[in-house]
Each structure stands twice: as structure tokens, then as C-alpha cells.
Amino acid sequence: MKRLLDISLTLIGVVLLLPLIIVTYFLVKLTSTGPTLYWSKRVGKHNLLFSMPKFRSMKVNTPALATHIMNQQADPNQYLTPVGSFIRKTSLDELPQLWSVLKGDMSIVGPRPALFNQDDLISLRTEHGVHILKPGITGWAQVNGRDELPIPEKVTLDAYYLKHQSLWLDCYIILLTIFKVLKRDGISH
Numbered sequence: 001m002k003r004l005l006d007i008s009l010t011l012i013g014v015v016l017l018l019p020l021i022i023v024t025y026f027l028v029k030l031t032s033t034g035p036t037l038y039w040s041k042r043v044g045k046h047n048l049l050f051s052m053p054k055f056r057s058m059k060v061n062t063p064a065l066a067t068h069i070m071n072q073q074a075d076p077n078q079y080l081t082p083v084g085s086f087i088r089k090t091s092l093d094e095l096p097q098l099w100s101v102l103k104g105d106m107s108i109v110g111p112r113p114a115l116f117n118q119d120d121l122i123s124l125r126t127e128h129g130v131h132i133l134k135p136g137i138t139g140w141a142q143v144n145g146r147d148e149l150p151i152p153e154k155v156t157l158d159a160y161y162l163k164h165q166s167l168w169l170d171c172y173i174i175l176l177t178i179f180k181v182l183k184r185d186g187i188s189h
Contacts, residue, residue: 031081040053058080106134
């Protein structure tokens with residue numbers, strides 16, 4: 001049932017969001033050099049790696065680090081493209097992930113996929129059994145703090161989702177996501 005919901009919502013989403021996808025593509029293409037899409041190595045179901053597309057919001061030579069790690073080492077804003085901050089705050093950079101949902105690497109709702117080098121997050125998720133879930137474009141942790149949450153709290157929220165997942169909870173998370181994106185809530189940069 002979840003896979004059917006994922007495919008249906010993704011196809012509807014692509015049709016409805018196509019103008020935004022096209023505009024974002026040209027915004028990125030016209031304001032910075034390099035490819036429009038950034039393919040990020042991410043950890044999927046059962047800790048298997050997959051390539052996840054995003055509209056590129058960072059300059060080409062930006063280190064592949066999680067936001068919380070980058071914040072410790074440097075100001076992440078120095079790596080943003082001219083439209084990077086805007087497309088991240090509006091979550092437009094996430095739109096290409098609809099491809100990953102259609103392909104089956106991701107779901108609409110699930111824990112956000114960890115970067116391949118986020119060993120602390122991967123380890124905690126595995127310890128709590130969360131690694132058996134398909135990662136999602138949005139999730140319970142996303143609607144409860146997003147970038148502002150420390151990793152142990154994210155994993156606690158991911159584990160809550162694992163234990164309580166249902167069609168109703170997925171629909172609730174999707175509605176909360178739309179509200180939070182429109183409010184630009186919980187985004188650090």
C-alpha cells in the first residue's frame with residue numbers, strides 16, 4: 001500500500017510541481033557553473049548506498065559533509081551558490097528526489113537518508129532498528145525540528161516513526177511538511 005501511495009503521490013507531484021522544477025533548474029543553471037543536479041551518496045534501506053539527486057545549492061568543490069559537521073568546521077554560507085540559500089529554505093533543492101521515489105530507493109515519508117559519512121547517525125539508526133526503513137523525502141524528525149535537532153533526538157523520532165508507521169501518520173507528516181515548508185520552519189541555512 002505504501003509503495004502504491006508513493007508512486008501515486010510522486011506522479012501527481014511531478015505534474016503539479018513541473019513548473020517549479022523547470023524554474024529551479026534554470027535558476028541553478030544560470031547562476032552558477034557546474035551541473036544543475038548534485039548526486040549525493042546516501043544510506044538507504046538496510047544501510048545500502050544509493051545516489052540521490054538534488055538541485056545543486058552549493059558550489060562545485062564543497063566538501064560532502066552534513067550540516068552539523070560543516071557548521072563546526074566552517075561557515076556553510078560561504079559554499080552556497082547565489083540561489084542556494086533560497087532553494088534550500090524553500091526546499092526546492094529536494095524536488096529531484098521524486099526520481100528516487102519512483103526508482104524505489106526512497107519513499108515520500110521515512111527517515112531522511114544519511115550521508116555516506118555520517119557514521120554517528122548510521123550507527124544509532126542501526127542500533128534502534130531504523131535502518132530497515134526506506135529513507136524518505138520527509139519524515140517525523142523533519143516535521144519536528146529538521147536541521148535544528150541533535151542526532152540522538154532525530155534517531156528517537158525516527159524510532160518512533162518505525163514503531164507507529166501507518167497510512168494515517170504518513171498523511172499527517174505530509175500535511176505538516178507542506179505547512180513547515182511554507183513557513184520555512186526548522187531550516188538552518
